[in-house]
Amino acid sequence: MDRFLRNIFFTLLLTIIAFFSFSPGSLTKSPEEINRIKKIYYQNHLLRYKNIFRYDERSEGDTLVDILTYDLYFDLHPEEKLLKGIAKIKFTLKNKNTNYIDLNFYDNFDLTGLLLNGKNIDYDYDENLLSIPLNGTLPDTSIVEVRYEGTPGRGGFVGFAFGSINDNSLVYTLSEPDYASTWFPCNDIPVDKALLDIRIENDSSKISVSNGILMDVKNKGDRKVYHWKTLYPISTYLITLYSSDYVSFSDDYISLDEQDTMKIEYYVLPDKLDNARIDFAENPKIMKFFAETFGEYPFINEKYGVAEFLWQLGAMEHQTITGVASNLIGGNNFFLDVYIHELAHHWWGDAVGPKSWNDIWLNEGFSSYCEALYFESVSGRSALFSTMQSKYQENFNGILSNPESNLFSSTVYNKGAWVLHMLRWEVGDSLFFSSLRAYYEKFKYSNAATGDFITVCDSVTGGNLDDFFEQWIDRKGQIELEYDYRTYNKDNKYITEIKLIQLNDLYKFPLEIQFKYDEENSDYFRIYVDAQKQEISFQTITEPKQVILDPKGWLLMNIR
Known part of the structure; x- marks a missing residue:
């Protein structure tokens, strides 16, 4: 094929x-x-x-805070579809004179506590916004701690999902473009990158996966807590968690300077294991190509990974741990282009x-x-x-x-x-x-x-x-080009005159023209088109049987 x-x-x-x-x-x-x-x-x-997308149009200059770190704890109860969360957010004010901060946070949770620098403080929580008044001067960096529980509301493609497959729970997230705030308070714009610590508690039978590197796994009665940490800054929409009855396997990637060996980790449900070994096999080769082409894999001190999730319309490039739809993992390598695309996103x-x-x-x-x-x-x-x-x-x-x-x-x-x-x-x-x-x-x-x-x-x-x-x-459309040509003999040489007419907007572009003499012989000429109407002529020894514009396909162009 x-x-x-x-x-x-x-x-x-x-x-x-x-x-x-x-x-x-x-x-x-x-x-x-x-x-x-x-x-x-x-x-x-x-x-x-x-x-469904009503994305936040704020830019860096529109926000009052700069988030430095997110320290997140998620206690998962899939049977009840209950999320208990603790978010400790370290921030600095961009304007020392501001008297409040706003965090994006969907307002369907019950807040059980809110501290600013260790002290209880009043707040407003409405219309998916958590507003915290600031009384007095804050230190250079402050920490707001929010405790909450409830069932996350869906947003965008997914937001946060308590999913299940074959009677087994699979908890996962997909927050692009600005739906991280459906499951934790944050400054939910891509430009405000921060460092991340994330702890995920679930039944001890579950493996919980997130961004960055695995710091430790701790037992807590009949439950386990997985602690992941990023060494590189991350946008909120790229923060994720997955928790299910995963089995895992891995590949090795060796850095271009051969000084580092990094794990490529895969997490799938048991029935997908054999298929995943086939479909994921090319990831180290893809990574090496991109590293050689653009520069070393940017998260070389963490990992790359792929985790199966239940959003059945595609894949998502969560930083260092791509989520891939279970139906993509077919063992037939039909969707290699998807794995290439998601890995490329890490650059x-x-x-x-x-x-x-x-x-x-x-x-x-x-x-x-x-x-x-x-x-x-x-x-x-x-x-x-x-x-x-x-x-x-x-x-x-x-x-x-x-x-x-x-x-x-x-x-x-x-x-x-x-x-x-x-x-x-x-x-x-x-x-x-x-x-x-x-x-x-x-x-x-x-x-x-x-x-x-x-x-x-x-x-x-x-x-x-x-x-x-x-x-x-900045424009709609593409090149709409009409052309005609004639060839005639003059002094034992062939003159080919070509007329080009752009039918709509004027585009300026280099154009390759093929003079095809037979199935094996051609000449190629490159000209620059910069007028609505343009006439050019070429002199050749042999009469062209065919004149072809953009023969290889470099241009977004409709030729008539």
Whole structure:
């Protein structure tokens, strides 16, 4: 099966069809039929989520606090769907004159205690906001402790879920974009990264997994407490927990300098173990490729991991512990593109986070293009172009620079990937990959906006890419190009005149033209198109039998 044609349209949320896990006929379907079924399935399921996202548009400058650490304790009672939580949040004030702080926190919990620097204090808790008045001057850093219990409300894709499968509980979370506050109080915007300690208490038969490294496991009667800790800052939407009857296995990843060996850890339910060993096997190879291409795996002193969860529409790049839908784990490697995409997020989205949700294409477009890059590394340039062709569509709705509520649309994922593909064509491989490496190094463990990426690209390439990004980031649509040509003989040479007309908006772009003389012989010319109407001529010794524009597929373009 041509796996490059199996790439999907909305990879993060739209990567799962139960069909592949249980249909005997799926193994005989053509790549085109698989893509058709996926596309229908994804589009139908996207409608379920179209209007649920009311993401927080605050930026770093809009908040009064800077969170330094989250110290979280979750006592899980799946049978009762009861969560008992303790959140100790260390923060500093951005403005010493402020007289209150606000934390995002869904208001369906019962608060059983609230302390500020060890003292009881009044608070307001309403409309999913916990407001804490500040009486007097605070020290440079303060700690607010919130104790609460209740059943978490669902939000977004999931929020917090007491799930079950085959009569076994599986507790999991999925908080993107700003639903971490459905299960703990926080400053729920991506730009406010913090360090994390998280303790998860559950029945002693359960394995509980979270971000970072496992510090210890302690017995507490007939229960166990797993303590995980991050060494690198993390955004709230990437904080997660999973707790179930997991079995685990692991791979080793050796760092590029061969100084560190890091575990890649896998947690699945027993019935998925054999399938997971097949489906997850390529992760070390994928990680090495990305490390060589962009820079070392950013969380090398922690881990990478994959945990099975029950959100059946895809996967989620929780920092160092990706959640993967149980129906993805089929043992047939149909969804290798998903594992590539989620691992790529650890560079693009986790290490380099978005400054706001308007910058989400820097997460999803980058990770979607990484699928094509990996397949290219394994199977050559043809795999790059076939993967990108599977992400093509004539009409991408909305614009990348302001996706509004369409955070998880094909525009963000696939047009975002096409922007990188065309940037590569614009500046060449050397400058393109140098730009990505420079961008990664500059913003690793912090956050970036689209303008930051453009600035890095301008600096590395030594040019001005304003026109390129304006036409692809700030506009709808694509190149609509009509062309005609004629060839005639003059002085024993062939003159080919080509007329180009852009039918809609003017785009400026380098265009490759193939003169095909026969099945084995061609010439390739590169020109720059910068006018609504353009005429060019070429002189060749042999008469071309065919003139083909953009023969390989570098441009998001409709040719007529």
